[in-house]
Amino acid sequence: MAQDLSGYHRSLDLFEGLVAGVPRDGWDAPSPCARWTARDVAGHVTGEQHLIRALAAGDPRPDVNDDPARFVPGDVLMSWRSARKACAAALTAEALGVLVPFGRLGELPLGDFLGGYILEPLVHAWDLAQATGQPSRLDPDLVHHAFATAHIIAAPLRARGHLAPPIPPPPSADEQTRLIAFLGRHPTR
Template identity: 80%
Template sequence: MAHNLSGYHRALDLFEGLVAGVPRDGWDVPSPCDGWTARDVAGHVTGGQSLIRALATGEPQPDVNTDPARFVTGDVLMSWRTARKECAAALTPDALDRLIPFGGLGDLPLGDFLEGYILEPLVHAWDLARATGQPSRLDPDLVHHAFATAQVVAAPLRAEGHLAPPLPAPRGADEQTRMLAFLGRR
């Protein structure tokens, strides 16, 4: 089965551009993610690439939420690029067809999972942009897709303590603002 991963790759490109824009002394600033620095956010998304590689290969899945900075020791951009390259190499046609567990929704092909995985690098791109003073306007097409995914996955993530409660969005807010408020971001 063919999978359309263009949105996934565009979200990764956006995230990578923001990682590249962080000054060397900007990694220890607080992020919108409670208790995490910019380095932690970058580590979490970089660890996500290791998680996807593990799903593709059947290896044990790393915990990307505990001490996420361990995924980006040293040069953060180089750590990101290495993890991204290793993940991409593992995404063979067979791997994309591999069934993976998706919580209460059952099993689905990894390629289908990645079509919705846009949410993770996209929202954390915003977190990284906000933490490091970079432009935080996201691609509206990716936002639309990610917001739809968020509405499906938010309840179990909140139940596990991985997502803040929703906030009210300002009246007349654009879709990006509504999505971020839904995800508990101001």
Template identity: 80%
Template structure:
């Protein structure tokens, strides 16, 4: 079965562009993620590439939430690019067809998971942009897709304490602002 991973790759490209735009002294800036710096956000998403690689290989998943900066020690951009390249190499047709657990929703092929995984790098791209003073306007097509995913996965994430409660969106807010508010962020 063929998988359309173009959205996934576009979200990763967006994130990488923001990582590349962080000034040298910007990595300690606080982020919209409670108690995380810009480096922690970058580490979390970089660790996510290790998580996807583990899923592709059927190996144990690393904890990407505890001490996420450990995934980007030293040169953050180089750490990100290395993790992304290693992850991409693991996404063989067999790996994309591998059934993986998807929370309380059962199992699904890794390729289907990655089609929805856009949410993770996209939202954290916004977090990184906000933390480091970069433009935070996201791709509207990716936002639309990610917002639909967020509505499916939010309840279990909130139950585990991995996602903030939703905030009210301003009247007449665009979809990006509504998605961010749903994810507990003030745009």
């Protein structure tokens, strides 16, 4: 059975569109991620493409949180596209079946892991849009899927200090606003 990675690819396309929209002087702008600039956010998601490629190949996984800007030296869009292309080439049918660690849930086939991975490029697309003054409306279907994943992985991420406590959303908030607030970001920033 072929793996449906359409949501994964749509989330990467959304992120890439925002990377392409950052003005040359916008990469040093502060982001909603504490201590990270727009370049750091782009570097983190780019680094995750290297991480996914490493998972597919059984190689050591890079640390994508420490100095993430190192993944996007110079031309950020070119670095992103290069990492995305290398990652896509590694996602063979065989690689999608490789078991990868998924915290206290044990191991998952890489293809299933990528289904939940939508959360990462999606929320960081929002972060990048906020940092660089771009429209931050996300794909509602991806938001719905990502919110389900967020509920599964938020507690361990918060315990490790990788995610801020949730912020109460406004009473009439839509699902995107509730997701952003659940992830500890101020949705009306």
